[in-house]
Amino acid sequence: MADVARTAGVSSQTVSRVSNGFPGVNEETRQLVLAVMKELGYRPNSAARALKRGEFRTIGVITFTLATTGNVRTLEAIATSAAQEGYAVTLIPVAVPTQDEVRGAFSRLGELAIDAAIVIMEVHLLDKAELSLPPHVKVVVADSDAGDRYTVVDTDQAGGTRDVVNHLLGLGHRTVWHLAGPEESYAAQRRSDAWRTALQEEGRVPPPLVRGDWSAESGYRAGLRIADEADCTAVFAANDQMALGLLRALNERGRKVPEDVSVVGFDDISEASSFQPPLTTVHQDFAEVGRRCVEGVLHHVRESTPEHGTTIVPTRLVIRDSTAPPPR
CATH class of the missing domain: 3.40.50.2300 (Response regulator)
Known part of the structure; x- marks a missing residue:
């Protein structure tokens, strides 16, 4: 800063005001100081600024x-x-x-x-x-x-889950199975709790909970078990990746989506609309x-x-x- 001030013929305080964008500096002087800064390669020291402020x-x-x-x-x-x-x-x-x-x-x-x-x-x-x-x-x-x-x-984990359950029950499904996320996850726990509560409030018995680990592979493994449940007509997966694995498992077992089983995810990832079939899901902002x-x-x-x-x-x-x- 002293070098810039000496070369420009101004005070160090003027250089400081220009480098910090403060008002009150004559435009001609400002342009002169900026030109000298560029010529000398001067850059404000952000660490020094931080310590000072x-x-x-x-x-x-x-x-x-x-x-x-x-x-x-x-x-x-x-x-x-x-x-x-x-x-x-x-x-x-x-x-x-x-x-x-x-x-x-x-x-x-x-x-x-x-x-x-x-x-x-x-x-x-x-x-x-x-x-x-x-x-x-x-x-x-x-x-x-x-x-x-x-x-x-x-x-709104609970609100999004209630919307899923109400949507599926509204279509005529007797109950909704749930492919939950890992037990230690707060989001997974909130979604599974809300799923269970929403079904009970409608007088429906929640089916056994099935868990994954958020990955498509875990959704596939869980889906192979769910596909064998003849009375399962609707599944809510706690995220879209597990829903993707679930879709693969159901297809391999010959259960069509949505004709035989409806599937809903959570997240609305950018690829969700390109799943086969395009995935109904909860959009998170x-x-x-x-x-x-x-x-x-x-x-x-x-x-x-x-x-x-x-x-x-x-x-x-x-x-x-x-x-x-x-x-x-």
Whole structure:
């Protein structure tokens, strides 16, 4: 900065005002300073700025995996929304969902130059890990049951599931089978609980729960078992990938969709409309979840006494060709 000021014949304060885009600098002087900056290759020192201002304009994101559609699309939305607010994103992956790994991720969080963090993981692991969050870091938890301890942004898991059950019962199916996600998943548990409750409220007996691990392969293996259930005419899969595997299994066993069995997924991935048949599914607005997460952490950063609470992002049922009335 001193070199620029000396070459341009102005004060260091003027160089600072120009580099920070502050008003009150004569346009001719501003252009001269900018030209000298370019000539000398001057770049503002972002680290020094951060130390001086006490803010880093960076959001940390902690997540278990980038193998699931929800995490990838939520992270993409977080990065986009943060950039629009002038913030960068630092990704802190947790290789294995163990207490030690979670503790290690939060230790790294405390060492990094970040202002806030968005956590995409099951909150019970935060509890078990006995975490001590860095005091200066503001936290928002996505898709987890954190109660009033953190600000939470969640998809309407229960509402989307009720829409599925009501749709299938409305078509005339006597009950709905459920291909659930892994037991340790908060989203999977919310969907299976809502499925069971929705059936019971209509006086229907829930069939035995069948579990997968979110993958198409697990949906295929579970589908081979479900296909042997002669009284099964409708299945709600907890995500679209498992629904894809289920469709393959039913086809191999000679059970047509939707003539013999109706199938519904959850997520509305971009390929869902290209399944055979096109998949009826619950649309999740991952872009809105990511935007609300960024909005939440920045509210924490900017407000001295922010309130904790839960923001629920609505879902909607997208009806395609994989559902129909049951066979007579």
